[in-house]
Amino acid sequence: MMNKTAEEHAEHLRIVLERLRQNQLYAKFSKCEFWLEKVAFLGHVLTAEGVTVDPEKIEAVSEWQQPKSVTDIRSFLGLAGYYRRFIESFSKIAKPMTELLKNNVPFVWSPKCEASFQELKSRLTTTPVLTLPDIRKDFVVYCDASRQGLGCVLMQDGKVVAYASRQLRKHEENYPTHDLELAAVVHALKIWRHYLIGNKCDIYTDHKSLKYFFTQAELNMRQRRWLELIKDYDLNIQYHPGKANVVADALSRKHYCSNLMVRNEQPALCDELERLRLEIVEQGHLNTMTVQYDLEDRIRQAQRRCPELQKLKRAMRDGRATDYRVDDQGTIWLKDRICVPQDQGIRAEILNEAHNSKYAIHPGCTKMYQDLKDRFWWNDMRTDIAEFVAKCDICRRIKAEHQRPAGLLKPLDIPDYPGL
Secondary structure: OOOOHHHHHHHHHHHHHHHHHOOOOOEEEHHHOOOOEEEEOOEEEEOOOOOOOOOOHHHHHHHHOOOOOHHHHHHHHHHHHHHHHHHOOOHHHHHHHEEEEEOOOOOOOOOHHHHHHHHHHHHHHOOOEEOOOOOOOEEEEEEEEEOOOOEEEEEEOOOOEEEEEEEOOOHEEEEOHHHHHHHHHHHHHHHOOHHHHOOOEEEOOOHHHHHHHHOOOOOOHHHHHHHHHHHEEEEEEEEEOEEEEEHHHHHHHHEEOOOOOOOOOOOHHHHHHOOOOEEEEEOHHHEEEEEOOOOHHHHHHHHHHHHHHHHHHHHOOOOOOEEEEOOOOOOEEEEOOOOOOOOOHHHHHHHHOOOOHOOOHHHHHHHHHHHOOEEOOOOOOHHHHHHHHHHHHHHHHHOOOOOOOOOOOOOOOOOOOOOO
C-alpha cells in the first residue's frame, strides 16, 4: 500500500488486516514489511522523491570487465540498456560499441569504445532521481533530431520523468530534415503512449517547418502514416527559434538554446543547462500551433438529442444493457467504441473522412469497416459502409475487377455405359 501520510497509511493498514481476519486469510509475518519509506522493485528504488536505480542491481555493471567479443558487448548493453531511461544521451554514448555489433565489422576495441564503456559505467553509478508521473496532469515533451540520432525528454511540473534516445537506422539517414525532426516527435509519442494518450501534451521542437505540417498541400506516404498517429493525441506543438530546444538538443548534440518562456516555468531545467555549460540566448519569439479534436464533443451533444440512445440509457439503468457504459462526461460507449447517434451529418462526416480524405486512399468496404469498428458503433454500420463505398464515383471508375470472368456454362457429357 502506498499513502501520502502516516495517519492515512495506518488507517488503510488496519482496514486490510481486519478484512483478512474476517475472511480467515493469513499472511506470513516474515514475508511482510511495514512502514517502509523506500521500496525496491524490478531493479528500481521507489521513494517519495521519485524513482532511481537500485544500487545492488548496478553493482554487476560497475564491476564489468572489458568486453572481449561481440557477445560480451551485447550482454553489457542489454544490462545497461535496462536503465537507459535514467541516462541522458544513452544512444550517443553507446554508439562506438554498437558499431561493433554490425555485420562484417571486425572486432577492434578502440579508445573510443573504452571511453564509451567507462562513461556508461560512470553514468549508471550517478543516475538522477526521476519523478513519478501523475496521469491526471499535463505532460511536456522536448524533441530534437540530428544526423547522429533522435532525442526526447518527458517532463512534468518542471521535473524529468524519463529520457529517451536512439540512433538512426540505415534508411533514416537519408531522411530530409523535416522528416527527421518529425520522426523524433513520433518516436516520443510511441514510447510514451501509455502516458500521453488521453492527456494534454505540449511538444517543443526547434524545427520551424513542423509549424506547417498540418496544412501541407502534399504529404508523402510516410508523413500520412505519422499524421494518423499524431491525430490520436491531444497535443500542442510549440516552436522555439534559433535552436532553442532546452533539453532534447543535449541528447543528440550540444546546442545553444534560448531561455524564452523557460526560466520562469522551468527553473530546475535552466540550472541543469548551466551544469552542462550550455549558453543562453536572450532573443527569440514564440509560435504556437494547436491541434484540437472536437468530433467526440459533437457526438456527445448529439447523443443527448437521440431518442434511441436515451432509451438505451434507461435500459442500462435497469441492468439490461450490460455491454454499454457511460463515462464521467455522459458519453455512451459500447465497450471501447463510442456510440454514434442517428445524426446523418455526423455519420456522413465519419464515413467521408475514412474513405475520401487524402490519408485514407479510398479503402474497400471491408478495410474501411475494420478501421472504423475499433472506435465507432451504430446499428447497421457495416451496411452503411458498404452502401457508401458502392456509391463512390472514383472507386467505380478507377478500381478494376481483378477476378477472371467466368466462362459459359457447359453441360456434362452423357456417359456411354451405366455407372460411368
